Amino acid sequence: MADFIDLTGKRVLVTAGTKGAGAATVQLFQHLGAQVLTTARSRPPHIPQASFVEADLTTEAGCKAVAMAARKHLGGIDILVHMLGGSTAPAGGFSALSDDVWDQEFSLNLYPAVRLDRQLVPEMIAQGGGVVIHVTSIQNVLPLPESTTAYAAAKAALSTYSKSLSKEVSPKGVRVVRVSPGWIATESSLHLAERLAKQAGTDLEGGKKIIMDSLGGIPIGRPAKPEEVANLIAFLASERAASITGAEYTIDGGTVPTV
Known part of the structure; x- marks a missing residue:
């Protein structure tokens, strides 16, 4: 029986793929036959230099450098997985969030996806197809006011942006899907x-x-285990999910209590 998912020969860029769910996604895609390039601010010793580009994706220059590396090393991209995200905001509720904190949260959780999509999605359209997966968060519907208001708002913005992008580019052959994790171990x-x-x-x-x-x-x-998140991403990126676009898939063990 053929493998249920086969990504042989697919050219893949995974941001923040050096640890956690990002690393699990890189490893699974490689196991499924894909050529994978990943990126972070520094390269861990266990990741081969040939499959890594060092860049700060919170900057426009960093996003351009990663897009150029994808063209150089892979000849383009078939699957783009935006794993990058996180928060360094202080506790203390909304009044503790300065303009700088708000800028940092959006610079990490929204702008890298917007910039890389702007660089690479037109090339997907030109080649006749591709898949973009934005990793959001259940906090876009379940924010924790003590410390994650700005992070949750940035992820909600990413989700809305992703939905709009899907409506624009899906008729042109590019699927855009969201994965919304809860707490990952x-x-x-x-x-x-x-x-x-x-x-x-x-x-x-x-x-x-x-x-x-x-x-x-x-x-x-x-x-959730990092590998479980990777499993969902791999399925959505594969031909098995060829009719899925514009949707958001929650993987949170049932945390969100509403429909």
Whole structure:
């Protein structure tokens, strides 16, 4: 029986592919036969230089450099996966968020996708097809006011932008899909659980429960694994999902409590 998903020969760019769900996505795409280029501000030793471009995607120059590298090393892009995101905003609610913080959150969570799409999607249209996947967040519908208002707003903007882009380019052969994760069990999130556990005088499982409680609970009782997020992205990027565009797929263990 043929493999359910085959990405042999597909040219793929994955942003922020050096750790967490990004790294899991890079590894899975490579396993499925794709040629993968990834990017971050610095290259970890385990990632071959030939499949990596060092760039700061919060800058216009960094996005242009990555697009140029994709053309040079891959000859173009068939699949573009925007994994980049995160937050450094302080706690303290909306009044703690300065203009600089707002700028930082949008510079990390919205503008890189907009800039790279502007560079690469016209080339997808010219070649007759492609897939763009924007990784958003459940916080675009479930913000945490204590510390993630600006991040949630930026991800909501990314989701709206993605929907609009899909309406424009899907008739031209380019599918645009969103993946909206909840809590993912990455190394950094587990460090957070450990820190919270230490502050509360409990163990790691207790620290995880603190995070889950802050989200209102996760019905399956655990965060998503990076590999599970990668599985969803790979399916949506494949020909198995050829009629899917403009949609947003939540992977959060049931965290969002509404329809």
